[in-house]
Amino acid sequence: MDNAIETNHETRSNIVLALFTGIFFGCSFPPIPLGSLACISLVPLLFLAERLHSLRRQFLYSYFSFFIASCIALYWVGGFTHAKDPFLMLAGGLVIVWEPFFFSVIVLSYLAVRKSFGLGAGLFALPFIWVTFEWLYALGQFAFPWLTLGNTQTYQLANIQFAEITGVYGVSFWLLVLNVLFFLLLTGAVGEKEKLSLRRSLILTCAIAVIYLLPNLYSATMDDRAFSSPVSTPLTVGIVQPNIDPWSKWEDANTLAGREQQVTRYLEMTAEQKKAGVQMSVWPETAILFDLPVMRGEYEKVKHTLDSLDVALVSGYIDYKYYENGGASATSSVIRGTNVHYDSYNSILYLEPKSERLQSYGKMRLVPFAERIPYAESIPFLIGPLRWGVGISNWGIGKDSTVFEDSAHHTKFLAMVCYESIFPEFVSSFVNRGAEFLVFITNDSWWGNTSGARQHCQFAVLRAIENRRWVVRCANGGISCFIDPSGKVYDRTQMYTEASITRSIEPRTELTFYSRHGDWLPRITGMISAFMLAASFLQFLYLRITTKRNRQHHDIH
DSSP states (O other), X not given: OOOSSOOHHHHHHHHHHHHHHHHHHHHTSTTSSOGGGGGTTTHHHHHHHHHOOOHHHHHHHHHHHHHHHHHHHSTTTTOTTTOOOXXXXXXXXXXXXXXXXXXXXXXXXXXXXXXXXXXXXXXXXXXXXHHHHHHHHTSSTTOOGGGOGGGGGXXXXXXXXXXXXXXXXXXXXXXXHHHHHHHHHHHHHHTSSSOOOHHXXXXXXXXXXXXXXXXXXXXXXXXXXXXOSXXXXXXXXXXXXXXXXXXXXXXXXXXXXXXXXXXXXXXXXXXXXXXXXXXXXEOOTTSBOSOTTTOHHHHHHHHHHHHHHTOEEEEEEEEEEEESSXXXXXXXXXXXXXXXXXXXXXXXXXXXXXXXXXXXXXXXXOOBTTTBOTTGGGOGGGTTTTOOTTSOSBOOOOOOOOOEEETTTTEEEEEEEGGGGGOHHHHHHHHHTTOOSEEEEEOGGGGOSSHHHHHHHHHHHHHXXXXXXXXXXXXXXXXXXXXOTTOOEESOOOTTOOEEEEEEEOOBOOOOHHHHHOSHHHHHHHHHHHHHHHHHHHHHHHHHHHHHHHHHHHHHO
């Protein structure tokens, strides 16, 4: 389409193409079981890119596509279904507006290569560029890699077993190659380009079939070797899902009686689990809304119960660091009426029965805005105005990357809080340091009975496969479950129900290729993408300089 102004018919046609990409892309994510749509979700947008020659229109249409996708996949992120907190809704709305901008930058980068070196080079570059940007988006304090394309495949376990080598970014790369091949096949079928010969059509069809089936062929070999390596002694783990309303929970915690009542209920549920032979009980994120080790009375009560039950405890709690003599961080809070500064940490503690040792971990990857203002240490003046209504938008960033040690059962494990579980290399780094199973605690109840909790649960499937580790997932109001090293989910609880589930898991010590080497694939795609984009930029400069010289030469003569 060479015309600078679109006709009404052309505009409608372009909007339809953009809509198809948005709907296909958004509907490919959990809990909608249509992950196969991800194989073709970008094809309409690639057709649209061939029609448009204005960068402004390219950006607007791609933004529109991914805005639709964000509305479908991320409608829950602002807590709009219950509308209990204006700040949460504002932050969620900004996420939905920002996400399509990120994807549009990927599209424009593809177009830069396509314009400089032609369609073939652009299509070759697309998987490399896309995966590189996905990886970069998982870095830094603004990171929100929720819509990583590989996350769409968690219901198709046969498609993602090779993630033990490549991580989730390998799954994204595979899907992008399929999109490119489908586009090449369909360009001939619909006459957008020169008709494909029958021979080339057959080659492309066979290539699509082979590449689509390759992950399944890899998975077919897993039955004999996935669990063939030696394992440690099985460990019986219990999950406590108390289903306490997250809004009233913080209000109740303002009184000592309220805190004690909540902890007493957890202990009662753990005592019931002991009847099933539980050796370790897991409580959800911020289950204990105070610094348990400091509150000696409450600590002794919990410790006495655990000792009598002979059960170890993994639990979320609030850890505090006080600064009475200076040295406080720029983002620290102040105890009202005093000059005492403090930082609070969304933390996890581990207590073993008949042992005074207390192991702790402070959350290191925080949800942007909801848990901490990104780079708040550089802009501390914004913390006050942007503090979340329930007072948890200024968490400190944990510094200790703890691998917990269970001395009684001679095993090690990682325990992470909520959002941290969506960062693949972050998780694998703990496995590489000895973690033999994974514990994820969360409180997904903030966002209502929506897709958010279900997506979050499904993404943990990839962490199990990447590292070939059991996952113990404990949520305050759901979804809690166990996930085995092949990604199968067991004992999935319902949302907003009180539940107690137990299962025997097997700690594992062998390391996958991904556990050892982390995000090796996107680092390679990053180098290739940087080369392609740099070459495109140099080509652009060369053409500008050449054109300018030709004009000057023409003017002289």
